[in-house]
């Protein structure tokens with residue numbers, strides 16, 4: 001993959017790309033950012049650029065044997081060290097092996113790259129063991145680490161690596177990416193997904209590839225209709241349909257939040273934000289104060305979802321509290 005095909009994060013590319021031309025790429029790089037932002041993909045592009053035989057415009061050529069092997073995760077000099085244990089992280093034994101292996105000359109490329117993912121899960125003794133090689137790295141050996149947060153990474157490790165923080169991409173950029181990648185899907189739905197994913201490409205892809213988006217969106221619309229027509233049984237039934245598994249329930253609640261927020265914008269601006277008919281129905285039926293309370297119920301339910309609360313209890317809780325906020329005066 002080329003750096004310019006990696007959406008957004010232009011400021012990182014601006015900092016990093018000139019370093020390749022000046023032969024000043026740091027021996028250790030930490031890519032930080034939330035899940036789904038493409039840290040592992042970006043690490044792979046860096047590795048590809050480091051071992052490529054035939055770079056084009058300071059990007060990996062994508063066609064030489066080195067590039068192809070990196071792409072297929074079969075390059076002997078681009079190494080993904082083995083993870084083990086309950087936390088699926090790197091053991092001291094693995095790090096010791098790497099400390100020895102790093103001094104062995106590369107097999108096929110002129111450089112060797114080790115890619116470690118999620119180092120926030122790595123134990124302190126293993127990080128300390130790693131430190132030894134980061135202090136005096138062999139020539140032409142590079143370490144790329146990814147993590148969600150630096151808080152569990154030793155300051156001594158951080159200080160020996162250059163950090164780059166990946167960020168969420170612009171919603172419009174994500175929208176264009178989704179329209180191109182999933183051209184067979186409804187444009188309106190893809191725009192909605194770009195919005196609820198808040199610029200997180202991994203989240204959007206996950207939603208489109210492993211959930212039935214139409215069913216979830218339809219579920220959210222039915223909840224709005226059941227709320228507006230005060231049909232509690234319909235509400236319970238619709239919530240039941242979207243809460244069969246945790247991940248789908250989470251996404252369906254995001255679609256519901258999208259409609260609720262639209263209706264708030266509608267009541268403030270008196271003008272449709274994205275002209276959703278369900279937002280209009282909601283806005284006619286309830287006051288802003290009531291809709292804000294409904295939004296609060298959705299946030300609380302999402303929080304419970306994050307904390308592994310039993311799904312059938314949560315589904316019942318959500319239906320009854322949502323209906324209660326809409327119709328039962330306190």
Ligand SMILES: [Zn+2]
Nearest residue numbers: 052061064067
């Ligand atoms: Zn190449």
